[in-house]
Amino acid sequence: MRSLAPVFTVVTAIFVLWYLAAVALNSTWAYDKAKRADVTLTFSQMVADTLAQDKPLLPAPHQVAKEIWKTTVLKKVTSKRSLIWHGWITLSATLLGFAMGTGLGTLLAVGIVHSRAMDMSVMPWVITSQTIPILAVAPMIIVVLNAVGISGLLPKAVISMYLSFFPVVVGMVKGLRSPDMMQMDQMRTWNTSPATVFWKLRLPSSMPFLFTSLKIAVAASLVGAIVGEMPTGAVAGLGARLLAGSYYGQTIQIWSALICAAALAASLVAIVGVVQKVTLKRMGMAA
Amino acid sequence: MTWVFGVLVFWIAAWLLNVRLSKLPKSPVIALLVPAIFGITLMVIWEAVVRGMEISPVLLPPPSAIAVRFANSLPTLWVDFVQTVIKGALSGYIIGCGAAFLTAVAVDRSPFLQRGLLPVGNFVAALPIVGMAPILVMWFGFDWQSKAAVVVVMVFFPMLVNTVQGLQSSDHMQRDLMRTYGASYPQALMKLRLPAAMPFIFNGLKICTTLALIGAIVAEFFGSPIRGMGFRISTEVGRLALDMVWAEITVAALAGSAFYGGVALLEKSVTFWHPSQRG
Numbered sequence: 001m002r003s004l005a006p007v008f009t010v011v012t013a014i015f016v017l018w019y020l021a022a023v024a025l026n027s028t029w030a031y032d033k034a035k036r037a038d039v040t041l042t043f044s045q046m047v048a049d050t051l052a053q054d055k056p057l058l059p060a061p062h063q064v065a066k067e068i069w070k071t072t073v074l075k076k077v078t079s080k081r082s083l084i085w086h087g088w089i090t091l092s093a094t095l096l097g098f099a100m101g102t103g104l105g106t107l108l109a110v111g112i113v114h115s116r117a118m119d120m121s122v123m124p125w126v127i128t129s130q131t132i133p134i135l136a137v138a139p140m141i142i143v144v145l146n147a148v149g150i151s152g153l154l155p156k157a158v159i160s161m162y163l164s165f166f167p168v169v170v171g172m173v174k175g176l177r178s179p180d181m182m183q184m185d186q187m188r189t190w191n192t193s194p195a196t197v198f199w200k201l202r203l204p205s206s207m208p209f210l211f212t213s214l215k216i217a218v219a220a221s222l223v224g225a226i227v228g229e230m231p232t233g234a235v236a237g238l239g240a241r242l243l244a245g246s247y248y249g250q251t252i253q254i255w256s257a258l259i260c261a262a263a264l265a266a267s268l269v270a271i272v273g274v275v276q277k278v279t280l281k282r283m284g285m286a287a
Numbered sequence: 288m289t290w291v292f293g294v295l296v297f298w299i300a301a302w303l304l305n306v307r308l309s310k311l312p313k314s315p316v317i318a319l320l321v322p323a324i325f326g327i328t329l330m331v332i333w334e335a336v337v338r339g340m341e342i343s344p345v346l347l348p349p350p351s352a353i354a355v356r357f358a359n360s361l362p363t364l365w366v367d368f369v370q371t372v373i374k375g376a377l378s379g380y381i382i383g384c385g386a387a388f389l390t391a392v393a394v395d396r397s398p399f400l401q402r403g404l405l406p407v408g409n410f411v412a413a414l415p416i417v418g419m420a421p422i423l424v425m426w427f428g429f430d431w432q433s434k435a436a437v438v439v440v441m442v443f444f445p446m447l448v449n450t451v452q453g454l455q456s457s458d459h460m461q462r463d464l465m466r467t468y469g470a471s472y473p474q475a476l477m478k479l480r481l482p483a484a485m486p487f488i489f490n491g492l493k494i495c496t497t498l499a500l501i502g503a504i505v506a507e508f509f510g511s512p513i514r515g516m517g518f519r520i521s522t523e524v525g526r527l528a529l530d531m532v533w534a535e536i537t538v539a540a541l542a543g544s545a546f547y548g549g550v551a552l553l554e555k556s557v558t559f560w561h562p563s564q565r566g
Contacts (some may be wrong), residue, residue, distance in 0.1 A: 006403030014407075025426075042505055117309040119303070120318065121325035131543035132536065135417065135501045140524050140532050144346055160441045173558065221328070223415040227505060239418075247423030254422055 018061055025057040026050035050211070053112035059252045062230025067256040083260050089237040090284045091264060093112040093153050093225040097160020098218050104161060105168025105217070106210075113202070114194070123173075130166050134159065142228060154227035156237075160221035167220065169212025210286060218268045226261060238264075290339025294332050348530040356530040357537055363519070364538050369517040372542045374431035379438025384495055387443045388488070391450035395480075396472070398547060402537040405451055412444040417505050420530075423511040434515075437506040443496040452479050453487025481519035486561050489554040494545040 023046075031050040033040045037154050040050070051060040059067075068083065076080040083144050108126065112119045145155040179201050227241030238257045245254035305321050330350050336342070337349040344352060357364070394400040421439045427433035457480050465475040507517025516535050523531040 003402040003406060005407050006401075007397050007566060010400070010403035010407045027535055113305075117306040117321070120309045120321040121305050122322075124322040125329075125460055128540070131497055132540040132545045135505050137520065137532075137536050137539075139521055140529070142534075143524050144529070149345060220416075223417060226415050227417055229507060242418050243509075246425065249425070251422065253424070254418075256413075258422075259416075259420045261418055265414050266410060 001211065015061060018058075019051075021062045022056065022058045023047055023050045025139065029053065029057070051277040055249050055251055057159070057251065058257050063252055064255045064259055067252045068259060071256060072260075074172060078139070081254065083238075083263070086236060086238050086241055086257070087260055087264060088221070089223050089228065090239065093156035093228065093237070094160055094222045094264075096153055097157035097224060098164050098221040100157060101161040101217055101221060102163030102168050102214065105213075106172055108165070108169050109172030109176060110198070112173050112251050114198075124160070126163070126169055129162075134162050137229050139230070141191055153234055156225050159228040160224035163224040164217035164221040167213040167216040168210070170252045171209040175209030178201045178209065190280075204283060207283060208276075209278070211272065214276075215269050218272055219265050222265050222268060288464065290335045294335035294339070297331055297335075301325070319524065329556045338388045344528050348533060352530050352535065353533040357534040359475060360531065360534060364534060366514050368538055368542065370512070370514045371434070371503050372546075373505065375506070376438055376462030376499040379435035379503065380442060380495060380499040382525050383439035383442035383499075384446045384492060385490075386439070387446035388450050391447055391454060391512070392476070395449065395454050395476070401451055401455075402509070402526030405448065408444050408448040408451070412448055413486075413529060416441050416444075417502065420502070420506045421509045424506060429510045430512055431515075433501045434506040434511075438499045438502040441498045441502040445494050445498065448490040449491030450484060455493075457483040475563060485554075485558045489550065489558060492550050493547060493554070496550055497543060500543050500546065504539065527544065564566055 027046060027050055030041065030046050030053070033049070034046075052062070053059075056063070071081060071083040076086075097171070103154055108122065112123060142155045142157060145151070145158070163223045176198075182203075183201060184197070192200070226237070226239040226242070229235075229237035230243045241257035242254055245251070245257065288358070288430055289397075293419040294519050305324055308317055308321050309323075311317055323457040334351060337344075337347055348356075367403045394404055394503045417437075419440050423436045423440065424433045427436045461479055461483070465479050470478065504515075504520070508521055516539060520532055523535070
């Protein structure tokens, strides 16, 4: 609660800056229009005009809010102009990729923790894999997978998977190794098998690490899904809305898709956060 | 079929070799050799599968074809590299990380602003900022300035959050010691808090290397002059010249690894005192 006031101040400051920037950036066009119509604008007229243009350089927050309201609440969900419809397409690719990434990441982490050879040979490549700007290659993956006949959700999910498996591997390796010597020794005195050590000790103690990684992974896989939608010819999804908006100069549409993506990211991270809280509480590990 | 069978044998042999090697006592040579063998194995599997299954080069060119293409089009690749990495990514990286660092130091004196900025910064850092690319390309034109702008926006918040956290990381005892010495604010900042923040700052810098490359390349999809890695990738995909695309990916991977490695080396020399570097 202590941080409510500061956060509110910062957010307000961002909005004020946004309005100021909107006026500053859009004023050129407003003056241009006035000159052509042979009228001189007073300052207040100019401001009013900059905040109500059709294709402004930077739309004002209320214009974006209006567009979002129009394309979510007022449109039917099945309509191709509904942001909810586009959002759902992005969301389903995100979730599929997130699930695949989490699965792959956990499997790799289990292998790495249990086999020294795997640790030494795979781990450096896992890290290298992230220095490759995969998003940049996304169009190729999409086009190639399309050519093989795989289209729709899966290609986008593959990109999401690639982005989301890395935090999970790193977090899970750390987590599965987090039980300390004393606990491992205790297990050994009980003569437990490696499988039991894994299920009873390693996995439970990795949970806090897993959830921290999952929060990063879910945000990353949304980015992957959005970028994955761009090269498919701007058919559907939030990424397609961004691309179509940039082709036709529909800045308000770009911003509304962007804000929706942001809201989606925020709620996904929040959901993981809630699951984390509940799980850790039931396991008796809540901080 | 012989290809597939042969590669299976090779794979198993390489894996057994790695298992053997990893049981030997630790040494830098082995730490390099094991992943190298694994990487070579992956390449061999790739080559053999493409040849054995007769996969069309339009879908997946074998590594040898990519290497040939890479060697043959060095001038083009170099032009693209300069346009995207040096002009776009690097300048944006320096401006963005520098601005974030200065902002963090500026808000450092006000706990009120810090408490406000940290959650907002964390929130923004999780957002799909790449989506800003079309807008920034619209504002700054098609040349490298718009790419640098995308990079600045992408790296700013991760860097800001890390630096702000780092500046808070010195503990109470140390700060109290500074106070008993009668150190002024700039002195305490320079002698204690900035050095203590270095591991966090470098963490941010390392995260930002990949973000910078991604930002610069993705921004080129929304409009670019007729050079640049993103431009080349999107046009060559259209022409189905997949070997050229893979050559660009190789450049991107090399540039990304070198960038990351460079920052990691710098980190090693600056934060030599940190436990994670001594181990």
